[in-house]
Amino acid sequence: MTKLQRFGVSVEADLLEKFDEFIHQRNYQNRSEALRDLMREALVREQWQEDEIIAGAIAFVYDHHHGQLVNHLMEVQHDHYEIIISSQHIHLDHDNCMEIILAKGPAKLVGKLYDSIRSMKGVKHVDLLRSTTGLEL
Numbered sequence: 659m660t661k662l663q664r665f666g667v668s669v670e671a672d673l674l675e676k677f678d679e680f681i682h683q684r685n686y687q688n689r690s691e692a693l694r695d696l697m698r699e700a701l702v703r704e705q706w707q708e709d710e711i712i713a714g715a716i717a718f719v720y721d722h723h724h725g726q727l728v729n730h731l732m733e734v735q736h737d738h739y740e741i742i743i744s745s746q747h748i749h750l751d752h753d754n755c756m757e758i759i760l761a762k763g764p765a766k767l768v769g770k771l772y773d774s775i776r777s778m779k780g781v782k783h784v785d786l787l788r789s790t791t792g793l794e795l
């Protein structure tokens with residue numbers, strides 16, 4: 659961990675009051691902790707926008723009986739094997755499956771994989787967790 663550095667921030671009183679409410683609701687111990695998290699969030703968002711090497715997770719739910727969906731999902735994952743670290747498949751019930759793909763690579767490629775899965779017929783829900791390799795933070 660790098661050395662902590664203090665800096666002063668000037669902010670409108672009512673904004674600070676709202677911020678204090680916000681950090682209280684989220685159980686932060688102090689403003690510094692909350693501010694550090696918000697700064698990291700902003701930097702991670704930037705990494706994704708700038709197409710840097712990122713890490714993320716794509717979680718999706720689908721009915722495995724739906725047409726050729728299982729084959730299409732398999733194909734698209736083979737097309738992106740270079741960025742897929744792992745995938746986990748859970749049989750939720752007789753029909754529904756959940757998969758979680760962990761990916762690391764250029765943000766644009768991970769986004770492309772996410773878009774491909776999202777647009778497939780029979781996929782009921784998809785979400786993308788945008789995270790970071792942690793190296794730049």
Ligand code: NI
Pocket residue numbers: 722747748749750754755756
């Ligand atoms: Ni299954």
